[in-house]
Amino acid sequence: MSKSKSTNLLAHPEIQRHTERILALQKTERQTREQLGRIVAEIGAELVAVKEALDKLSDKTAWLRWLRNHVHYSADTAQRYMQVARFSEKNRSAAVFFELDPTVLYRIASLPDEIAATLTPDTPLTDPRTGRQTPLKEMNTRALDRALDALEGTTPPEKQKPP
Numbered sequence: 001m002s003k004s005k006s007t008n009l010l011a012h013p014e015i016q017r018h019t020e021r022i023l024a025l026q027k028t029e030r031q032t033r034e035q036l037g038r039i040v041a042e043i044g045a046e047l048v049a050v051k052e053a054l055d056k057l058s059d060k061t062a063w064l065r066w067l068r069n070h071v072h073y074s075a076d077t078a079q080r081y082m083q084v085a086r087f088s089e090k091n092r093s094a095a096v097f098f099e100l101d102p103t104v105l106y107r108i109a110s111l112p113d114e115i116a117a118t119l120t121p122d123t124p125l126t127d128p129r130t131g132r133q134t135p136l137k138e139m140n141t142r143a144l145d146r147a148l149d150a151l152e153g154t155t156p157p158e159k160q161k162p163p
Contacts, residue, residue: 030099037084037098037105044085047071047078083109087116096121103141107148115151126150 009015054062067073073081087109088094097105100121108116121137125147132143139147 033101034099036102037100038095040081040102040105041084041088041094041098044081044083045089047073048082048085051078051082080106080109091117093120100137101141104136104144107141107144111148111152115148 050066051063054066064075067075067078071078084094084105090113094109097108100108108119111119119136121135123136124133125136125139125144126133127139127143127147128150129146130143134143136144136147
């Protein structure tokens, strides 16, 4: 196919309509992701309040029973949400992370305060496996985990190679 024919196809009204629709949906996706980060922080704050109240009023297993029977979160999910709430409370700039993938938000919120305070979505991090520097917001989950583990001074356990 010649270049001019290819260019003409891109100008076709149906293709333009689909392109405009995709761009609009991408904008909605970004806005929804940011809302999701805020919602996770708000739910986390409520979970913190309930856990503190239950710990005062009842035995320590009441929290897990309440999670299971009333809000249907696992303890791990609740913990991640509460970490985001605490991170958001301590770091007024935490909202800059809300538009990132929730797994990134959970990972950032789990960092020690002194490390988390030095990061922004644009902070270049080095993947120790490849030596490549990439802005935090552009890293895949594995590379981000490796880079943050290196910042924390920890390394994941080595995978055993099959014999």
